[in-house]
Amino acid sequence: MDYNKNNFAMKENSKNLLIVIIILIVAIIAGLFAYGEFDFLPSWFKKPYRLGLDLSGGTRLIYEADLSQVAEKDRDSAMNGLRDVIERRVNLFGVSEPRVEVAQVGENYRLNVELAGIKDINQAIRMIGETPYLEFREQRPQEETEKILEEQKNNNPAYQFIDPYFVPSQPLLTGKYLKAARLDFDPRTYEPVVSLEFNDEGAKIFAELTKKNVGKVLAIYLDGEPISLPVVQEEITEGKAQITGKFTADEAKKLVENLNAGALPVPIKLISQQSIGALQGEFFLKLSIKAGVIGLIAVIIFMLVMYGKLGIFSSLALIIYTILNLAIFKLIPVTMSLSGIAGFILSIGMAVDANILIFERYREEKKIGLENKRALSEGFKRAWPSIRDSNISTIITCLVLYNFTSSMVKGFALTLLIGVVTSMFTAITVTRSLLKAFLK
């Protein structure tokens, strides 16, 4: 009987050791991923953190869109079209991860544009504000195309910026002649088609162009980029055309939005602007990291002084917590703004809360006279309700903050939320495994 018991204890012990080894391996991998600066690591590990504008430097622009000319039901689609247009323009600036988002505030539509690390803001603002330009272009004759391609190959500067395939239509057909574009479905094949409708003047020009170009491509360009290359099947006189083809519904929808962006320009007005120099961001980042490290060390010293041997385990759990969190931030990725880092540093101070509750409970149980191991497992069990309840109140706050406030605050709410959830895991599971494996 005794022999069996020992055997069981040994099995239990090796199981705990295994869990600890797994935790440590995960922590090491997470640590390498979080740091990511070693040469031997695969490139995936070197993925950078996503920094908020206040740390990377950059510009945030908020535009208000004037949709008074657009029918209510088409507004979402119009805004999406506008967003695509502006995204395309912003991409021309080589911004690393431009973010262009539509936000609806009550009756008003907003466009939030974030440009990280951009130098010439003035030019960016001018370009974003321009009205999208939609035009139809005709195919060049074969010989002309070949000649231009040849000259471009020879680096003839005069030909460098010429489109070798298409030339603006003659007479010129632009977005202002297009009444609207619509997504339809072919009644026979049920495939999505894009319908175009021109105004009276546009219908005449379109008739002339289609007559001239039967069997050829009549390309549609937005801001100098081709968005559709339909082939004219026949002359169209009544000013209504359909673009058919193997569209998916999404592709067709996107084309409609793009066409409408050119047909029904939505004027936008810059109502808010924030530009932060990259230098200052870097300085702030360094200071916050320093504060975070000092805070972490202070908490570790506190735990060691107050709880001795137990403190070692909770400190180890706290370090694992810090590493795991950083890895999660990088993995998702969470945008690390200044307030986000503040939230994370705050969560370091809260992460040991569960440990303190458990260890205090353990002290009490020992006072009553329970032996070490029993007292510890009682401590874990009995501290749980208050750990749960108190963390839920913080989680509630984070959720409200995340859903109700501006993007800067969102970073704070998200890092704090991730922190609270991870800390429940490290402070309870990790600490318990460590204690079980090493505390005799």
Place this chain on the structure above:
Amino acid sequence: MIDFIKTRKIAYWISGALVLIAWLSLIIFGLKPGMDFTGGSVLELKLNGVSVDHQVIADIYHQLGYQNVSISTSGDDGLLIRSSDISEENHQNIISQIKEKYNEVEELRFESFGPVIGRELRNKSIQAIILVVICIILYLSYAFRQVSRPMASWRYGVTAILALIHDISIPAGLFAILGHFHGVEIDSNFIVALLVILGFSVHDTIVVFDRIREKLRTHPSLDFGQIINEGINETIRRSIFTSLTLVLVLLALLIFGPASLFYFTLTLLIGTFFGTYSSIFIVSPLLYDWYLFLQKRKNKNQGKIKKR
């Protein structure tokens, strides 16, 4: 063992006085809303050692029609210029004029908010505060639903909320005073700090209530006052310690962190301190007084019945 029930009157006086001062400051001085609530612009320049005549800068603004210009230094080598909201055109105009006069000066930061954004932010902040308070009341009454003796669980929730009001009134009042005498403005980070204090304050309160809940179950025969007192004494170490770890990181952030987080961290620090204080000295004793009040009324009613 400290008798918190006995000393509660002193704590009530201290807290009452502090909350009163806080509310008076809020009413008389009010909070000074920052640029992100009112709209406006701020331009931060790096001087690179050049000495810049403030009047010259102000004149550039004035000449473009911006009357309210306030210029202050920031750090050793920075200049902050605040004004009403500025269009991009004028912003470029101002920069080129400054560059013309002081070529070495660099633009560090420029922010301009239209008044619409500010109004929205204010509304959203108020909504967020209300929502957090409602959620926490609901959660507390849910968490303590099994404790209906000797008082209904919602009364625990209400008591906790009273403590919450106490905990956020004090930092808010302090900012009204700081705003009046030091020109400190509140921004959206301040609102965030208040909301986080709400969460933390409940945190400590829950630890004490949880112990009371447990003791009510294990020692049903004890007097309610005695249960509360023992509950506080048994949890005081962890209340203080959990707050202390938070205070440690907040102090690190306050001393070593970036200047732009200073007031945010300060708000949290003060809130954390009073949150812990109130969860020890105020919340549970308040619960006891409510209990006494209910007992008294019950006895009175019973007395009436007997008289009949």
